[in-house]
Amino acid sequence: xxxxxxxxxxxxxxxxxxxxxxxxxxxxxxxxxxxxxxxxxxxxxxxxxxxxxxxxxxxxxxxxxxxxxxxxxxxxxxxxxxxxxxxxxxxxxxxxxxxxxxxxxxxxxxxxxxxxxxxxxxxxxxxxxxxxxxxxxxxxxxxxxxxxxxxxxxxxxxxxxxxxxxxxxxxxxxxxxxxxxxxxxxxxxxxxxxxxxxxxxxxxxxxxxxxxxxxxxxxxxxxxxxxxxxxxxxxxxxxxxxxxxxxxxxxxxxxxxxxxxxxxxxxxxxxxxxxxxxxxxxxxxxxxxxxxxxxxxxxxxxxxxxxxxxxxxxxxxxxxxxxxxxxxxxxxxxxxxxxxxxxxxxxxxxxxxxxxxxxxxxxxxxxxxxxxxxxxxxxxxxxxxxxxxxxxxxxxxxxxxxxxxxxxxxxxxxxxxxxxxx
Numbered sequence: 001x002x003x004x005x006x007x008x009x010x011x012x013x014x015x016x017x018x019x020x021x022x023x024x025x026x027x028x029x030x031x032x033x034x035x036x037x038x039x040x041x042x043x044x045x046x047x048x049x050x051x052x053x054x055x056x057x058x059x060x061x062x063x064x065x066x067x068x069x070x071x072x073x074x075x076x077x078x079x080x081x082x083x084x085x086x087x088x089x090x091x092x093x094x095x096x097x098x099x100x101x102x103x104x105x106x107x108x109x110x111x112x113x114x115x116x117x118x119x120x121x122x123x124x125x126x127x128x129x130x131x132x133x134x135x136x137x138x139x140x141x142x143x144x145x146x147x148x149x150x151x152x153x154x155x156x157x158x159x160x161x162x163x164x165x166x167x168x169x170x171x172x173x174x175x176x177x178x179x180x181x182x183x184x185x186x187x188x189x190x191x192x193x194x195x196x197x198x199x200x201x202x203x204x205x206x207x208x209x210x211x212x213x214x215x216x217x218x219x220x221x222x223x224x225x226x227x228x229x230x231x232x233x234x235x236x237x238x239x240x241x242x243x244x245x246x247x248x249x250x251x252x253x254x255x256x257x258x259x260x261x262x263x264x265x266x267x268x269x270x271x272x273x274x275x276x277x278x279x280x281x282x283x284x285x286x287x288x289x290x291x292x293x294x295x296x297x298x299x300x301x302x303x304x305x306x307x308x309x310x311x312x313x314x315x316x317x318x319x320x321x322x323x324x325x326x327x328x329x330x331x332x333x334x335x336x337x338x339x340x341x342x343x344x345x346x347x348x349x350x351x352x353x354x355x356x357x358x359x360x361x362x363x364x365x366x367x368x369x370x371x372x373x374x375x376x377x378x379x380x381x382x383x384x385x386x387x388x389x390x391x392x393x394x395x396x397x398x399x400x401x402x403x404x405x406x407x408x409x410x411x412x413x414x415x416x417x418x419x420x421x422x
Contacts, residue, residue: 012301012303012304012307013307013311015297015299015301015304015307016303016304016305016306016307016308016309016310016311017307017308017311018178018293018297019063019290019293019294019304019305019307019308020063020308020311020312021182021185022178022181022182022287022289022290022292022293023045023063023065023287023289023290023308024182024184024185025182025183025184025185025187025188025336026065026066026068026184026287026289026340027041027042027045027065027066027287027312028041028042028066028325029066029184029333029336029337029340030066030067030068030070030071030282031066031281031282032325032326032328032333033071033075033135033139033145033333033337034071034074034075034078034282035078035083036074036280036281036282037215037216037280037322038322038325038326039213039215039216039315039316039317039318039319039321039322040215040216040217040218040279040280040281040316041065041066041281041282042215042312042313042315042316042322043215043279043281043312043313043316043317044272044275044276044279044281044282044284045063045064045065045066045276045281045284045309045312046308046309046310046311046312046313046316047272047275047276047309047313048064048065048272048273048275048276048284048309049062049063049064049065049272049284049305049306049308049309049312050306050309050310051268051271051272051275052064052265052268052269052271052272053268053302053305053306053309054268055264055267055268055271056260056264056265056268057260057264058302058303058306059256059259059260059302060245060248060256060260060265060302061248061252061290061294061299061300061301061302061304061305062244062245062248062286062287062290062291062302062305063286063287063290063305063308063309064269064272064284064285064286064287065284065285065287065312066282066283066284066285067237067273067282067283067284067285068128068340068341068344069125069128069233069236069237069240069285069344069387070090070093070233070237070282070283071132071135072128072131072132072135072386072387073229073230073233073386073387073388074086074090074282075135075145075146076229076385076386077089077226077229077230080226080229081223081225081226081229082221083218083280084218084219084220084221085220085221085222085223085225085226086226086230087218087219087220087221087277087278087280088220088221088222088223088226088227088277089226089227089229089230089231090220090230090273090274090276090277090282090283091220091222091273091274091277091278092222092227092230092231093230093231093233093234093273093274093277093283094234094269094270094271094272094273094274094275094276094277094283095270095274096231096234096238096270097234097238097241097266097267097269097270097273098266098267098270098271098274100112100238100266100270101262101263101264101266101267101270102263104261104262104263104266105261105263109257109262112242115395115398115399116235116238116239116395117398118351118352118354118355118357119352119357119364119367119368119394119398120367120371120391120394120395120398121236121239121348121351122348122349122351122352122355122357122368123348123352123367123368123371123372123375123390123394124235124236124348124371124375124387124390124391124394125236125240125344125345125347125348125351126345126348126349126372126375127348127371127372127375127376127386127387127390128236128344128345128348128387129341129342129343129344129345129346129347129348130341130345130372130375130376131375131376131378131386131387132337132341132344133341133342134147135337135341136334136337136338136340136341137334137338138334139161139330139331139333139334139337140157140158140161140162140165140331140334140335140337140338141154141157141158141161141331141334142154142156142157142158142161142330142331142334143330144330151330152200152329152330152331156198156200156331157330157331157334158331159194160191160194160195160198160200160329160331160332160335161191161331161332161334161335161338162335163190163191163194163335164187164188164190164191164194164331164332164335164336165187165335165336165338165339167183167186167187167190167191168183168184168186168187168335168336168339169183169339170183171183171186171187172339177296178293178296178297181289181292181293181296184336184340187332187335187336188328188332188333188336191328191329191331191332191335191336192328192329192332195329195331195332200329201327201329202327203327205323205326205327206320206323206324206327208323209319209320209322209323210319210320211318211319211320212317212318212319213317213318213319214317215316215317215322216280217279217280218279218280219278219279219280220277220278220280228384229384229385229388230388231388232384232387232388232389232391232392233387233388233391234273234283235391235395236387236391237283237285238266238269240285240286241265241266241269241285241286242257242262242266244285244286244287244288244291245257245262245265245286247288247291248291248294251291251294251295251300252294252300269284269285269286272284273285290305290308352368361403361404362403363397363401363402363403366397366401367394367397367398367401370393370394370397371390371393371394371397372390374389374390374393375387375389375390
């Protein structure tokens with residue numbers, strides 16, 4: 001680690017715990033939705049963050065954890081290939097990040113600007129959010145995510161879901177300071193308390209779970225079908241990663257795309273994602289919530305993320321903690337996800353607006369329209385479907401269709417400069 005600090009160790013550890021608290025709600029919701037073990041997700045978030053800090057030289061105050069962009073693909077892949085082959089596909093998705101890292105090191109970032117302009121990335125991100133809307137609504141109404149079973153009576157579920165949603169919205173909009181950064185936590189706590197009052201929380205699993213236990217690690221299996229299904233999904237999170245690195249650089253006043261270099265940050269993200277999938281954990285991504293917390297606290301010391309990672313790893317081995325997380329009722333998660341999935345779609349829409357993509361132009365209209373319908377409608381071509389398919393279609397249309405190609409404007413990814421010679 002290259003950066004040193006005069007802060008006492010206990011203060012760094014406390015600051016790290018606070019950063020984990022900010023990330024915690026989204027970190028554990030993702031595995032709960034996809035049927036993964038939240039203790040494994042905590043472990044892989046911690047280990048992934050440590051690997052990222054090691055690869056980037058401990059220079060960036062960034063925390064990695066469960067990526068929401070992979071929720072729909074994981075659910076679809078589990079139904080089609082099983083959990084083991086799905087994990088194999090996620091390992092390959094991490095390898096794609098590593099390949100992108102090598103290309104950036106060799107060729108610079110110009111090819112990313114040409115391959116993935118706003119008109120491609122915007123609608124793909126919108127599909128990630130809008131495609132998940134039925135999952136959120138089903139869960140809010142007390143059903144399983146796919147609507148196959150009624151898990152909680154509708155009359156009870158809808159009240160719990162709407163109160164959980166209202167609490168999350170209230171804290172996101174009206175709370176001050178650090179409380180504004182953890183609205184999911186407050187939504188879960190409120191919804192869980194209300195669920196307990198209404199008698200739909202089953203705590204038997206908590207009582208049966210040991211205080212200390214090994215997380216339910218699982219090994220991947222590899223098949224070309226699952227790999228080809230999952231790899232294209234990594235395109236949007238890769239761009240999200242670049243945006244997060246730019247954002248944290250703006251907060252700290254440093255250009256992390258030059259030092260340690262975009263090739264190293266992409267490599268760190270890719271290694272973290274593949275390492276997580278190798279033990280049955282969800283893919284990792286940089287967390288914008290933690291960037292917001294860094295901005296609020298003005299604590300730019302990357303070592304606090306190491307402490308956050310260590311705390312996550314320790315929590316992963318507390319069996320009753322993971323069992324308690326798995327007792328969160330479906331409508332609590334469903335209500336909160338109505339906001340989270342909608343927010344993802346708005347990020348994609350804002351990408352088109354901020355970069356002034358002219359949708360009256362035929363090529364932009366075609367790319368956006370076909371991408372949205374293919375992605376949200378669940379089009380299947382061969383072994384590719386959903387987000388993976390719409391990402392490939394958007395890229396292909398952008399490269400094939402004639403006309404001017406809208407770029408990233410003032411936010412064009414800068415060339416790595418001296419970083420390439422490291």
